[in-house]
Amino acid sequence: MKPVVAIIGRPNVGKSTLFNRMTRRRDAIVDDLPGVTRDRHYGDAQWDDQLFIVVDTGGFVTGDDDLFAAHIRAQVEQAVAEADAVVMVLDGKNGLSPFDHDLMKWLRTIKQPIFYVVNKIDGPGQESHLYEFHALGVERLFSLSAEHGYGVPDFMDELVAVLPRADAPAASDEIRVAVVGRPNVGKSSLINRLAGQERLLVSDVPGTTRDAVDTVVQKKHRTYRLIDTAGIRRKAKVDLKLEKFSIIKSLKSLEDCDVALILLDAEQGITDQDIKVAGYAYERGCGAIFLANKWDLVDARTVTPHKFGQRLYESARFLQHAPLLTVSAKTGQRIQKIFPLIERVFAQYATRIGTGALNRVFKEATERTEPPLHKGRRIKFYYATQISERPPTIVAFVNYPDAVHFSYQRYLLNQIRSQTGLDMTPLRIYFRLRTGKIEFGKWKKNRPQKRRPR
Numbered sequence: 001m002k003p004v005v006a007i008i009g010r011p012n013v014g015k016s017t018l019f020n021r022m023t024r025r026r027d028a029i030v031d032d033l034p035g036v037t038r039d040r041h042y043g044d045a046q047w048d049d050q051l052f053i054v055v056d057t058g059g060f061v062t063g064d065d066d067l068f069a070a071h072i073r074a075q076v077e078q079a080v081a082e083a084d085a086v087v088m089v090l091d092g093k094n095g096l097s098p099f100d101h102d103l104m105k106w107l108r109t110i111k112q113p114i115f116y117v118v119n120k121i122d123g124p125g126q127e128s129h130l131y132e133f134h135a136l137g138v139e140r141l142f143s144l145s146a147e148h149g150y151g152v153p154d155f156m157d158e159l160v161a162v163l164p165r166a167d168a169p170a171a172s173d174e175i176r177v178a179v180v181g182r183p184n185v186g187k188s189s190l191i192n193r194l195a196g197q198e199r200l201l202v203s204d205v206p207g208t209t210r211d212a213v214d215t216v217v218q219k220k221h222r223t224y225r226l227i228d229t230a231g232i233r234r235k236a237k238v239d240l241k242l243e244k245f246s247i248i249k250s251l252k253s254l255e256d257c258d259v260a261l262i263l264l265d266a267e268q269g270i271t272d273q274d275i276k277v278a279g280y281a282y283e284r285g286c287g288a289i290f291l292a293n294k295w296d297l298v299d300a301r302t303v304t305p306h307k308f309g310q311r312l313y314e315s316a317r318f319l320q321h322a323p324l325l326t327v328s329a330k331t332g333q334r335i336q337k338i339f340p341l342i343e344r345v346f347a348q349y350a351t352r353i354g355t356g357a358l359n360r361v362f363k364e365a366t367e368r369t370e371p372p373l374h375k376g377r378r379i380k381f382y383y384a385t386q387i388s389e390r391p392p393t394i395v396a397f398v399n400y401p402d403a404v405h406f407s408y409q410r411y412l413l414n415q416i417r418s419q420t421g422l423d424m425t426p427l428r429i430y431f432r433l434r435t436g437k438i439e440f441g442k443w444k445k446n447r448p449q450k451r452r453p454r
Contacts, residue, residue: 002044003052003163006079009089010099011059014119018089018146019043019056022156042214050160055079084163085113092129092143093120096136104136113162115155117142122150174216174223175346178254180281181263182273186293189329190263191215191226194338219339227257254280258349258390259287259342266292266303266326270312278316285391285426287349288322289341296328321417321424348425350389357420358384362396365415374403382434393428401431 005022007015020026023043041056057076080086088107090100107114118130121143130141142158144151179187195215215226254260260281264274281288292308309324316322325341327334362384371379377400384396394416398404409429417423 003084004055004082005045005052005085005087005159005163006055006057006076006083007087007089008057008076008080008103009059010091010097010103013059013089013091014146015059015089016041016056018087018117018119019054021146021149021152022047022054042216047156047160050163050165052084052160052163055083080110080112083112085115085159086110087115087117087159089146090116090118090133090141091120092118092126092133095129096132100136115142115159116140117144117155119144119146121145122148174225175259175342176225176227176257177259177261177342178227178229178257178286179261179263180229180254180277182265182271182277185263185265186329187263188228190261190291190293190327190335191228193329193332193335194224194226222339222343224339224342254284254286257286259289259345261338261342262288262290262322264290264292264312265294266308267294267297270308270315275315278319278322282318282426285428287345287391287425288319289338289345290319290322290324291338292324292326293329295326296331296333298326321426323424345424348422349391351392351420351422351425352389353386353392353394353416353420353422355383355385358386358394358416361416361419362412364419365412368415369408369411371408372403372405374400379403391426391428392422393430395430395432397434398431399434401433404431 007019009015019041022045024045025043043054043056045052045054057079086107088103091097116133116136116138118133118141121127121129122145127143130143133141142151142155144155146152179191181187195217215228217224217226262274262278262281264270278288278290290312292305305324305326308326312324313320323341323345325334325337327338329335362381366381371381373379380399382397382399384394386392386394396412409431413427413429416427416429
């Protein structure tokens with residue numbers, strides 16, 4: 001197991017900036033607006049040969065009127081309880097705050113090593129800003145700039161020295177699962193239910209989740225990385241810069257995931273934005289599962305899973321292969337079926353079809369229904385091969401690649417699905433002009449010729 005380092009502090013002191021600096025990525029959203037981070041955000045880090053996990057947390061405050069203040073404090077407390085070391089970030093630009101003193105009182109009750117970091121010290125000329133922080137009564141203060149990197153190497157050397165050594169990472173077989181949907185459909189509630197703990201903040205207020213937050217769940221011999229994402233609203237309703245960043249992060253999570261759980265609000269029914277979100281998953285080529293959440297609130301006399309599925313697939317014809325499961329994150333209804341379904345979709349998503357088997361499918365399909373004519377000449381399919389997985393991607397070599405109509409392409413995809421059993425994964429097929437003697441001859445003709453000896 002890798003050791004864990006928790007970053008804590010009051011709002012807007014630069015915790016997420018330090019998180020990004022330590023992980024050498026820009027996974028945490030950074031903004032001048034206080035309270036951007038609300039959930040715990042995990043990231044992998046390495047310094048020298050030491051591997052560890054960094055946890056970004058929300059701003060710790062007491063007696064605040066913010067609706068989420070109590071939830072954020074609970075998240076901070078849980079992050080510290082799981083950590084091997086704690087980093088308290090202080091604001092060297094704006095000085096001490098009463099919230100810093102409140103946090104210090106609590107930190108004196110924990111046993112883990114604590115590093116007190118004064119952030120926003122951009123160079124030696126600003127080291128004098130440390131003086132007032134000695135009033136906290138700590139033995140050592142680390143001055144640094146998380147944004148510019150000043151002082152970070154010395155701090156990292158001291159930090160990794162107290163961490164237990166991590167074993168070399170084993171080959172990862174985890175499945176990356178992004179939970180997406182429009183705001184307030186129950187994404188965070190679902191992940192909490194799947195993880196078996198209150199891992200993420202849950203509220204009736206749309207937009208509670210702002211960042212793409214990872215939760216690792218171990219089931220039997222498989223690891224699942226569940227990625228909670230911000231709700232994706234229509235562009236016309238997105239005004240705040242912060243929300244735009246959140247939506248960009250959600251779309252990036254779709255690009256990086258293996259399987260997307262597309263959450264729908266079964267009580268409200270299927271909306272145009274639900275289909276838009278499904279389209280984002282389709283465009284990015286990830287496996288997909290529709291989850292009709294809040295099924296416990298649906299009137300069973302008027303809405304059945306079959307009727308709901310009919311309406312869904314009529315609107316999202318491009319995702320006919322995505323299975324539908326009716327669930328309730330609140331009551332746990334059919335939640336136990338989600339992981340086995342993810343496993344089945346992922347198995348197909350990572351499948352490789354043998355070239356011989358694939359060409360037999362093409363041969364039988366083209367004999368059963370001949371390709372159309374192009375300018376009086378028959379389109380011929382010479383051979384096909386799979387060039388990649390995740391999703392299965394096929395290249396077919398033909399004499400007129402641009403003349404293959406989308407309806408015949410759809411026919412070929414359906415034949416591949418029926419003959420190979422890949423009925424729950426996206427498939428990609430591309431048509432290329434067959435290369436051979438003609439192309440080789442052109443290459444040979446243009447090669448520089450060897451000079452003959454005189």
